Amino acid sequence: MSDSTTTIADLKDRVRTFVDERDWQRFHTPKNLAMSVAIEAAELMEVFQWVESADAPARAEDQRTALEDEMADVCCYLLSLANAAGVDLSAAVQRKLQKNAAKYPAAEYRGRFE
Amino acid sequence: MSDSTTTIADLKDRVRTFVDERDWQRFHTPKNLAMSVAIEAAELMEVFQWVESADAPARAEDQRTALEDEMADVCCYLLSLANAAGVDLSAAVQRKLQKNAAKYPAAEYRGRFE
Amino acid sequence: MSDSTTTIADLKDRVRTFVDERDWQRFHTPKNLAMSVAIEAAELMEVFQWVESADAPARAEDQRTALEDEMADVCCYLLSLANAAGVDLSAAVQRKLQKNAAKYPAAEYRGRFE
Amino acid sequence: MSDSTTTIADLKDRVRTFVDERDWQRFHTPKNLAMSVAIEAAELMEVFQWVESADAPARAEDQRTALEDEMADVCCYLLSLANAAGVDLSAAVQRKLQKNAAKYPAAEYRGRFE
Numbered sequence: 001m002s003d004s005t006t007t008i009a010d011l012k013d014r015v016r017t018f019v020d021e022r023d024w025q026r027f028h029t030p031k032n033l034a035m036s037v038a039i040e041a042a043e044l045m046e047v048f049q050w051v052e053s054a055d056a057p058a059r060a061e062d063q064r065t066a067l068e069d070e071m072a073d074v075c076c077y078l079l080s081l082a083n084a085a086g087v088d089l090s091a092a093v094q095r096k097l098q099k100n101a102a103k104y105p106a107a108e109y110r111g112r113f114e
Numbered sequence: 115m116s117d118s119t120t121t122i123a124d125l126k127d128r129v130r131t132f133v134d135e136r137d138w139q140r141f142h143t144p145k146n147l148a149m150s151v152a153i154e155a156a157e158l159m160e161v162f163q164w165v166e167s168a169d170a171p172a173r174a175e176d177q178r179t180a181l182e183d184e185m186a187d188v189c190c191y192l193l194s195l196a197n198a199a200g201v202d203l204s205a206a207v208q209r210k211l212q213k214n215a216a217k218y219p220a221a222e223y224r225g226r227f228e
Numbered sequence: 229m230s231d232s233t234t235t236i237a238d239l240k241d242r243v244r245t246f247v248d249e250r251d252w253q254r255f256h257t258p259k260n261l262a263m264s265v266a267i268e269a270a271e272l273m274e275v276f277q278w279v280e281s282a283d284a285p286a287r288a289e290d291q292r293t294a295l296e297d298e299m300a301d302v303c304c305y306l307l308s309l310a311n312a313a314g315v316d317l318s319a320a321v322q323r324k325l326q327k328n329a330a331k332y333p334a335a336e337y338r339g340r341f342e
Numbered sequence: 343m344s345d346s347t348t349t350i351a352d353l354k355d356r357v358r359t360f361v362d363e364r365d366w367q368r369f370h371t372p373k374n375l376a377m378s379v380a381i382e383a384a385e386l387m388e389v390f391q392w393v394e395s396a397d398a399p400a401r402a403e404d405q406r407t408a409l410e411d412e413m414a415d416v417c418c419y420l421l422s423l424a425n426a427a428g429v430d431l432s433a434a435v436q437r438k439l440q441k442n443a444a445k446y447p448a449a450e451y452r453g454r455f456e
Contacts, residue, residue, distance in 0.1 A: 003126060003196075006204035008117035018211055021220040024227065027278060030181075031162040034155075035277055037188060038380060041148075041155035042270030048145040049263055050255060050455065067144075068201055072210035074151060074192055075203060078185060082117075087182055089189055090120035096186035097132055106135040113138065113392065141392060149391055152266060156384030163377055164341065164369060227278065231350035231424075234432035240345060246439055249448040252455065258409075259390040262383075265416060269376075269383035276373040285372065285427075295372075296429055300438035302379060302420055303431060306413060310345075315410055317417060318348035324414035325360055334363040341366065 008079075008090050015079045025084075033081040040077055044070035122193075122204050129193045139198075147195040154191055158184035236307075236318050243307045253312075261309040268305055272298035350421075350432050357421045367426075375423040382419055386412035 019025055047066050082089045104113065133139055161180050196203045218227065247253055275285045275294050285291040310317045332341065361370055389408050424431045446455065 001204050001208050003122035003202050003204045005121060007119060007121050008125070011122070011204060011207055012117060014207070014211060018215065022218065022223050022227070023225040027227065031165070032277065034159045034162045035273060035377065038152070038155040038159045038384075039270045039274050039277065041152040041188070042267045042380075045148045045152045045263060046267050048148045049260065049267065051145070067199065068206040069210050069213070071192060071195065071201060071203065072206040074155070074188070075207050076210065078188055078192070081185065085181065087185060088117050089185065090115050090117045090125060092182040092186040093125055093128070093189050094115050096183050096190065097128060099183070101132065104136065109136050111137040111140075113136070113141065146391065149263065149387060152270075153384045153388050153391065156266075156381045159377060160381050163374065163381065229432050229436050231354060231430050231432045233349060235347065235349050236345035236353070239350070239432060239435055242435070242439060246443065250446065250451050250455070251453040255455065259393070262387045262390045266380070266383040266387045269380040269416070273376045273380045276376045279373070295427065296434040297438050297441070299420060299423065299429060299431065300434040302383070302416070303435050304438065306416055306420070309413065313409065315413060316345050317413065318343050318345045318353060320410040320414040321353055321356070321417050322343050324411050324418065325356060327411070329360065332364065337364050339365040339368075341364070341369065 011075070012079050012083055012089075015076050016083050018076075019080060019083075028080055028084055030081060030085045033077055033084060036077040037074060037081065040070060040073040044074055046070075125189070126193050126197055126203075129190050130197050132190075133194060133197075142194055142198055144195060144199050147191055147198060150191040151188060151195065154184060154187040158188055160184075239303070240307045240311055240317075243304050244311050246304075247308060247311075256308055256312055258309060258313050261305055261312060264305040265302060265309065268298060268301040272302055274298075353417070354421050354425055354431075357418050358425050360418075361422060361425075370422055370426050372423060372427050375419055375426060378419040379416060379423065382412060382415040386416055388412075 019028055044067075047063060047070055079089070081087070133142055158181075161177060161184055193203070195201070247256055272295075275291060275298055279285060285295045307317070309315070361367060386409075389405060389412055421431070423429070
């Protein structure tokens with residue numbers, strides 16, 4: 001299983017199955033899932049908290065697992081929210097990138113963002 | 115473009131292209147991207163902040179766009195972090211779901227999580 | 229020591245002493261402290277994450293300590309940031325409440341906030 | 343009004359008055375306030391997001407106001423949570439600093455934290 005062959009729908013199905021097998025849907029309200037995304041995002045950030053170099057955890061072997069696990073947690077809750085709220089994430093990303101491209105034209109914002 | 119036909123690698127490529135076209139890689143250190151994921155996750159949570167019902171924003175038409183846009187923002191920064199740190203997100207999610215399945219056996223945790 | 233007799237400066241001094249005794253000032257850059265405030269705020273939120281009633285943790289004895297400890301953590305990092313950045317927190321709160329009072333006149337916003 | 347003469351109880355009273363004048367207590371459940379602390383903490387972090395130097399916003403005049411306003415927002419919601427949940431914040435901070443002092447003895451952790 002890898003990013004080049006796995007669709008968003010595949011991942012959504014895996015997360016849905018995990019939740020369904022445990023009857024956790026009733027806890028997984030959109031509001032609670034949004035909180036969970038934020039909580040896991042803070043744990044992801046914590047991996048980078050006191051490091052000297054901004055990309056250290058991406059290189060250090062012992063932090064690599066922590067990094068990938070926290071990224072997976074954020075991803076799972078985001079996908080569970082997409083399931084619960086009936087959101088097509090790919091379409092949402094595509095639309096948002098188009099909005100951002102209009103807001104930040106490449107010619108004007110090359111190497112700067114304000 | 116929809117979740118059933120879009121691979122994670124497709125989305126990663128779209129985000130990478132957006133970043134490359136603006137020469138924003140040097141701002142996109144893993145640490146900064148982890149912060150961005152957390153900031154966007156808080157904005158996503160804000161959509162649900164003062165609502166009466168926990169799933170209201172998923173239903174109200176005027177909040178639907180805000181919800182999808184904020185989910186897209188979290189997703190884009192998470193994918194950009196996966197690009198910057200060389201993480202296969204599908205593999206990470208699969209491994210984390212297996213860890214969680216071992217930690218929370220379905221038979222034992224049906225309808226409860228503690 | 230209680231809220232009615234403790235000044236903000238008292239608390240700031242206690243936090244500064246704790247940091248100084250460990251030579252932790254060099255880790256406590258404003259950026260890192262802002263990240264720490266956000267990380268601890270997420271842990272505070274986690275206390276309320278899966279509860280049925282929105283004020284449960286404030287009542288349940290066993291969660292009371294967790295609640296107070298996480299609130300203290302947010303407070304300590306906020307005070308350490310005030311120390312590091314030379315911010316008078318009382319003055320900042322007073323100014324912000326005045327701005328908010330102008331933005332949300334009591335007569336107009338009674339019982340509603342939008 | 344300054345940190346050296348303002349007690350925590352003074353600030354709590356100011357926040358309580360602001361909330362009471364608008365009948366906002368019913369929105370200010372502990373869970374919602376914990377979410378608000380996290381949301382404002384993310385906005386505080388955003389001030390430091392893309393800066394080159396970790397203490398830049400503490401120095402730049404134009405970002406100084408943003409920094410102080412966001413710190414005030416975090417503080418106000420934390421104090422409102424203390425009001426709503428009946429927490430003595432000074433006592434909580436004192437207890438937590440004692441726990442941390444036991445966990446991180448100064449002699450052992452000078453200049454390091456792990």
